[in-house]
Amino acid sequence: MEILRIAIAGSVGAGKTSLIRTISEIEAVDTDKNSTDELALLKTKTTVALDFGLLTLVPNQVVHLYGTPGQPRFDFMWDILIRQVQACILLVDAHRPEHFHYGTQILDFVNQRVQIPILIGLTHTDYPRTVEPEKIAIALGLPNLNHQPPLIAVNPTQKASIIEALNLIIPKII
Ligand SMILES: Nc1nc2c(ncn2[C@@H]2O[C@H](COP(=O)(O)OP(=O)(O)O)[C@@H](O)[C@H]2O)c(=O)[nH]1
Numbered sequence: 001m002e003i004l005r006i007a008i009a010g011s012v013g014a015g016k017t018s019l020i021r022t023i024s025e026i027e028a029v030d031t032d033k034n035s036t037d038e039l040a041l042l043k044t045k046t047t048v049a050l051d052f053g054l055l056t057l058v059p060n061q062v063v064h065l066y067g068t069p070g071q072p073r074f075d076f077m078w079d080i081l082i083r084q085v086q087a088c089i090l091l092v093d094a095h096r097p098e099h100f101h102y103g104t105q106i107l108d109f110v111n112q113r114v115q116i117p118i119l120i121g122l123t124h125t126d127y128p129r130t131v132e133p134e135k136i137a138i139a140l141g142l143p144n145l146n147h148q149p150p151l152i153a154v155n156p157t158q159k160a161s162i163i164e165a166l167n168l169i170i171p172k173i174i
Pocket residue numbers: 010011012013014015016017018019043046047070122123124125126127154155156157
């Protein structure tokens with residue numbers, strides 16, 4: 001059995017839990033709990049440990065998806081996880097520019113530790129008043145869209161959209 005491990009990163013509300021829940025064949029392990037702090041204003045539940053989902057590509061080849069907590073105070077988990085995965089999808093909420101700096105922090109964090117393919121998935125692009133991909137790339141410190149890592153729109157609530165994203169990154173790790 002070959003296991004491809006992919007980390008799903010991103011700020012609070014970016015869509016990590018939704019992505020894993022939408023695509024997983026098994027009931028995604030739900031570690032969300034009710035927010036009790038300032039995050040409660042943003043959403044009623046927040047990921048405190050790890051989301052886990054599983055997807056079979058072909059018999060004997062599965063993808064494990066690990067959703068990492070979006071809150072910087074849990075970053076110690078990142079340090080362990082990032083060394084165990086072969087790729088990382090960074091979700092960036094295109095309609096919350098105040099969270100872009102967190103994406104930059106994650107990119108720095110990953111690149112300082114491992115050399116793995118990264119895909120940037122812009123979420124909430126169906127909302128009005130989203131920031132354009134080119135501007136998000138610049139905010140993330142990636143001024144040239146032709147360079148790596150690739151940046152595409154992903155809707156974590158739609159299976160087809162997630163499969164599109166996975167199709168871009170999985171060939172790089174098999
Ligand atoms: N309309 C829309 N809703 C989204 C999108 N991505 C995430 N959401 C919603 O945003 C909320 C927060 O997503 P969640 O997966 O809990 O974020 P997490 O904190 O990264 O785990 C949920 O209600 C999702 O359904 C998107 O691209 N479009």
